[in-house]
Amino acid sequence: MPLNVRTTFECRACGAVLADALLRVRMPRPGTEPPMHFTCPVLMAAGTYAEGPRGFVLAPGDVLGVRIVPERCGESCLGMAPGDEPNLVCVACGSGVGERTDDCERWQTAVLLPGAVRRRDEPTTDEPWQNPDEWFGRFPVDDQGRADWLWFGRLSLGADEVLARSRGVPLYFSPDTEPLREFLLGVLSATPDAARLRPLPLDGRRPWGGPMAICDLDGPERPFVEPAYARDPGVLLLRVVPDDDPDLPVPLVPVHEHVWRYLAWEQNAPVRPGRWEFADPARLSGGMAFSEGAWARARRRWRRQ
Numbered sequence: 565m566p567l568n569v570r571t572t573f574e575c576r577a578c579g580a581v582l583a584d585a586l587l588r589v590r591m592p593r594p595g596t597e598p599p600m601h602f603t604c605p606v607l608m609a610a611g612t613y614a615e616g617p618r619g620f621v622l623a624p625g626d627v628l629g630v631r632i633v634p635e636r637c638g639e640s641c642l643g644m645a646p647g648d649e650p651n652l653v654c655v656a657c658g659s660g661v662g663e664r665t666d667d668c669e670r671w672q673t674a675v676l677l678p679g680a681v682r683r684r685d686e687p688t689t690d691e692p693w694q695n696p697d698e699w700f701g702r703f704p705v706d707d708q709g710r711a712d713w714l715w716f717g718r719l720s721l722g723a724d725e726v727l728a729r730s731r732g733v734p735l736y737f738s739p740d741t742e743p744l745r746e747f748l749l750g751v752l753s754a755t756p757d758a759a760r761l762r763p764l765p766l767d768g769r770r771p772w773g774g775p776m777a778i779c780d781l782d783g784p785e786r787p788f789v790e791p792a793y794a795r796d797p798g799v800l801l802l803r804v805v806p807d808d809d810p811d812l813p814v815p816l817v818p819v820h821e822h823v824w825r826y827l828a829w830e831q832n833a834p835v836r837p838g839r840w841e842f843a844d845p846a847r848l849s850g851g852m853a854f855s856e857g858a859w860a861r862a863r864r865r866w867r868r869q
Contacts, residue, residue, distance in 0.1 A: 567692070569685040571613065573620065576682050578657035580629050583622055583676065586613045588685075588693040591621065592818075593808055594701075596717030597669050601642055605700060612692060616675065619657035620683075624664065624674040629655045632664055643667035652678060702822055703830070704743075704848050716747075716820065716856045722804065722819030723747045724855075727757075728816050729802055730777045736764040738780040738789075740827050741804060743853045746781075749859020768792060770799075776801055779817070786828040 573583040589655055591614040595611070598604040606625040608614065615621070630652045638647030643666040650660030652674065661680040665673045682798065699712030700820035723744045739747040745761050752758040764778060765771050768791055775798040782788035804817045806824035819827075832845060 568688055568827065570688045570690070570825070571606060571686075572684045573676050574682045575629075575654040575657060575659060576680055577659040578654060579682075579691070580654055580656040582628055582654065582661060582681060582712060582749045583613070583626050583629065586622065586626060587611055587687075587688065587690055587692060589614050590808065591616055592715055592837070593721055593810065594717050595719075595721040596670060596713060599669060599713050601668040604666070604672055606669065607673050607775075614757070617710070618675050618677040619662065619678050620681070622674045622676065624666070627652070627662070628675045629678075630661060631655055636660075639649035641668035643670075645792055646675075647753055650680065652808075680861070685790060686713060692817075698790045701820075704826060704852070709854060712858055715826075716853075718820035718823050719743065719747055719853070719856075720751075720860050722817065722823055725780055725817045725819070726802055726804070729817055731800060732760075732773050732774075732778075733775040733777050733798075734762060735777045735779060735798075736762050736771060738764050738778070740781050741779050741830070743827065743831070743848060744804075744852075747857040747860075750854040750859075753858060753861075758842075770796070776800070779804060781805075781824065781828050782816075782852070783828060 567588050569588050570585045571588055572581060572585055574581055576813045589612045592607055607624050608621055608625050613620050633651050633653055634653040636647050636649045637644045639645065644651065645665055645667045646663035650662055651664035652664050653659060654661050659680060662674055662676040669791050671747060700712060701718060704712055704715045705713050726744055727748060742763065745763065749758055750760055762771070770793040777789070777800040779802045781789050783806045788801065788803045791800065793799060802817050803815050803820050804824065806821040807818040808820055809818050813816045
């Protein structure tokens with residue numbers, strides 16, 4: 565589905581406007597669910613929507629002319645979750661048009677169901693924007709010294725992409741991508757795959773005579789640094805770029821721009837004394853990425869049970 569359009573959604577049954585002139589964007593990839601009760605954050609930035617697996621995903625505040633039917637909500641913790649029938653209905657005609665989620669450990673969303681709505685698209689030159697109220701996910705550590713769950717969720721997506729694109733060969737990480745390696749070591753500890761995650765030697769020598777992959781950053785003012793043996797047979801270069809498109813072709817590896825910016829610039833910037841401000845991030849402490857990877861492994865195992 566092309567981007568750079570603004571879309572108005574109407575009730576298919578009666579024509580009532582349900583959302584007006586929303587900018588189409590790519591579906592966010594947070595990599596995790598909010599680890600909190602009561603009020604959880606909204607997935608979509610205000611004024612935008614994306615096409616998800618069940619329909620068109622919006623910020624709840626962008627939906628017009630609907631009401632919630634509590635009797636149609638499914639099992640939930642302290643909030644509401646979709647049930648067997650749409651729990652959002654059109655005020656004008658009563659037709660079921662969507663689903664509202666506002667529950668513990670779940671992103672807040674409103675979903676308009678494709679079979680219940682009509683879509684009118686108009687081309688636009690507007691570009692997607694970030695939610696200015698998004699305080700989670702900016703830096704790996706908050707001002708209380710705790711790991712930021714959304715930043716590490718995004719890091720986990722990038723780490724998974726690196727691993728999936730490495731073709732099973734020994735994988736060497738540059739110093740700037742060391743947090744990706746530490747996170748993967750936490751995920752893969754006690755498995756044979758952990759042994760092929762290695763730091764890249766700094767002396768310029770080729771560390772392995774067989775097939776191998778090199779992981780390094782590539783982006784604005786931080787180009788990929790190719791070693792002398794980069795073009796040798798059997799050497800795969802994985803270029804980690806600030807992009808959130810999972811369909812980027814190898815050798816490009818997408819990672820969220822907040823994660824990329826920290827790896828490229830902020831983890832090596834001088835540390836300021838005292839309590840840090842919004843633009844002055846705390847740094848990853850030793851072992852934190854490994855611990856978060858191990859915790860991610862435990863969560864994945866729990867979900868499979």
